[in-house]
Amino acid sequence: MIEIRRLEDKCNHCMMCVRECTSGVFRNVDGKCMVVDPLTCNLCSHCAAICPQSAIVHSGLDQTQIAAAKAKLIDPEVYAEIARTRRSVRAYKDKPVPRDVLEKILDLAKYSPTASNTQNVEYTVVGDRALIKSIADRIFSYGARFADWTQTRKGKLAFGALNLAAPKANLGRYVEGMDYYKEQAASGKDLILHNAPALMLIHAPAKAPFACDNCNIAAANITNYAHALGLGTCYIGFLTLTLKLNKGMRRELGIPQGNKVFVSLVMGWPEYKFKRVTARKEPSVTWIGAD
Structure with missing residues (x-):
């Protein structure tokens, strides 16, 4: 059973936890924020993240991961440049991606949002070149x-x-x-997986609500972060489609029964660098009530 406590000696009753808790765990009781219904908690961790006094103790959360946000490092121009310059890479060096680098990428991916905080995204990483x-x-x-x-x-x-x-x-x-x-x-050219040294499959329970959305949000973070680390990635729709139809290949790759692969990515060190930002058509936007 989850235990959620508010440290009285630290809490200043700012009510930020009450405002952020959509599950109704924290509520305003006679002007004080109180833990009322811990059973409704979905482990979103907003309470711990919003509390200015670090006054929330939550047994369902890894307290070692709760740390001060480094807001000064958030540079919108840097992120915009990452998004603009990321390309689908189809030519890779014959050089493996170290496991610790892949683990670093997946460690970041776990912070990707999921519907109702299900955190049901799973990964299969293949480094076997054969x-x-x-x-x-x-x-x-x-x-x-x-x-x-x-x-x-x-x-x-x-x-x-x-x-x-x-x-x-x-x-x-x-x-x-x-x-x-x-x-x-x-002639030896790999037109499907592009001779990439690593393959990453992103999957989730097939019948889970918004499973496809959850996996693709994680994939977007993975591809952008990989690009920032100097790696290249490419979405492989042919593999995603094949895994949808080919039960034997799903078993071969160890995809859990009941899971569906929503994203297939190859990853590796680009053989060459793209020198320029490319052109994109203007987005189709409908404005409703916006100034």
């Missing part, structure tokens, strides 16, 4: 066989119907370029 190559080869083979099938009589009819049903997917571009892609693959 396994990474095997997965890439198999996925490319699936794609090549699919492209060949679309050239058959039945395949042309089915593929035409598929394009009509999902025109935005623009699947034709992959089929039309397959001869070139096969030549590239035959």
Whole structure:
């Protein structure tokens, strides 16, 4: 059972914990902030983070992780530059990513917000280069066989119907370029996982509310932080789709039963650096009641 206490000798009854506690654990009782219903706590830790007096003791939280925020280090221009200059990297040096660096990235990812503070995001990290190559080869083979099938009589009819049903997917571009892609693959180029030294799969219970959102929020933090550390990343939609359909590959990668992979990332040291910020179209925005 969770124990939540307020240290009387430190508390100044500023009511910040009451204001921040959406679960109703902390409440204003006759002008004093009181712990009323600890069973409703969802372990968001806002009470400990907001308290100016460090007067909250919470058995459900690791007290060693609760430390003063270094607000002076938050430079909006630095973050903006990270977001603007991060690129999808598809060429990596033949150099492993040390485990302590990967652990550093995942340690930061755990601070990513999750719906109702479920903290249900899980990770599978693959550094086995032979396994990474095997997965890439198999996925490319699936794609090549699919492209060949679309050239058959039945395949042309089915593929035409598929394009009509999902025109935005623009699947034709992959089929039309397959001869070139096969030549590239035959020369040793990895068009799927890009010969990356590390593969990171981000997954969560398939039926959990907002599981997809939770995983993608974590992925955004991972890719930006990796970029700040000098690493490159790339989202691999083909692998995410394959893992959705291929139960055997999920077992091979140790994805827990009942979990779904929502994000697949390759990661490594970029072979070269991008020198400029690229162009982006202006966002489509609808303003309602904004000055």
